[in-house]
Amino acid sequence: MFVKVCGLSTPESVQAAVESGADAVGFVLTKSPREVSPDRAKDLLAHVPEGIAAVGVFRHEAAADAVAIAREAGLEWVQLHGNRSLEDVKTVHDAGMRLIRAVTMGAAPDEFEEWGEELLLIDAAVPGSGEAWDYSSVRKLGLGGRHWLLAGGLTPSNVGAAALEAEAWGVDVSSGVESSRGVKDLDLVRAFVQAAKA
Numbered sequence: 490m491f492v493k494v495c496g497l498s499t500p501e502s503v504q505a506a507v508e509s510g511a512d513a514v515g516f517v518l519t520k521s522p523r524e525v526s527p528d529r530a531k532d533l534l535a536h537v538p539e540g541i542a543a544v545g546v547f548r549h550e551a552a553a554d555a556v557a558i559a560r561e562a563g564l565e566w567v568q569l570h571g572n573r574s575l576e577d578v579k580t581v582h583d584a585g586m587r588l589i590r591a592v593t594m595g596a597a598p599d600e601f602e603e604w605g606e607e608l609l610l611i612d613a614a615v616p617g618s619g620e621a622w623d624y625s626s627v628r629k630l631g632l633g634g635r636h637w638l639l640a641g642g643l644t645p646s647n648v649g650a651a652a653l654e655a656e657a658w659g660v661d662v663s664s665g666v667e668s669s670r671g672v673k674d675l676d677l678v679r680a681f682v683q684a685a686k687a
Contacts, residue, residue: 490652491659492685493638494666494678495546496523502673503536509682512659513542515568518558519550522671523663530562544568544589552577556584568610578605589638591616594626601630610661613641619664621647624655632656645680649687660685 494506495515506514514537516530517523525533530545537543544566545559552569559567567581568589581588582605590606595614609632613622621642639657644665652660664670666677 490657490685491636491638492682493542493544493659493661494663494682495544495661496521496663496667496671497533497673498523498525498529498671499673500533500536501675502678503533505673505675505678506682507536507538507541509679510686511541511682513544513566515544515546515661515663516562516564517546518555518562519546519548521548527558527562530564534563542566542587546570552580556581556586559586560584566607570612570616573600575604591640594622601632603635607636608659609635609637610640611637616641618642621651624651624657627655627657632658643681645677645684648681648685652685 491512493513494511496517497503497514503514516525534543543564545562545564546568547555548570555567566587570591588606589608589610591610592600593612593614593616611627636658638659638661639655640661643662648660662681666673666681668674
């Protein structure tokens with residue numbers, strides 16, 4: 490099970506994710522309670538060992554702007570939310586970066602097709618709500634052997650069942666490991682990664 494912990498903003502939270510076995514960490518470089526500056530992301534990146542994906546997360550920014558900001562932060566992965574196009578995928582890859590393309594369960598059918606991204610992230614129909622949803626509904630998309638992450642409303646207590654219901658390749662968490670909005674609980678971070686890996 491591939492595990493990504495997103496919205497990290499302190500060295501301690503990065504270390505908690507990494508030491509418990511996360512495969513990827515996410516730094517939010519767009520307007521959010523979890524937003525960090527490119528300089529801050531670069532500082533946090535120093536705590537991420539080789540072999541773990543460090544991802545810059547963007548919402549409404551143009552792909553070229555996201556690439557420029559991610560590069561400033563020293564990141565090699567870009568995660569794009571919002572309405573995207575095949576051209577956006579090309580922009581990221583032409584810059585020599587890897588892409589996580591995020592879509593919500595309410596998206597148009599063609600958005601779930603293979604666009605060439607390294608990972609597809611499938612979020613709740615209302616992303617950011619932190620509420621659990623019908624994870625089994627993802628199975629009807631027929632994602633088969635593709636590499637994709639389940640997100641939205643996941644917590645240490647439900648991630649195992651949710652991943653099985655959705656037949657997920659990987660999982661992504663942010664609010665489900667927080668003590669308050671934007672503040673990571675290190676024990677919850679560790680518990681989530683361990684539960685997902687189990």
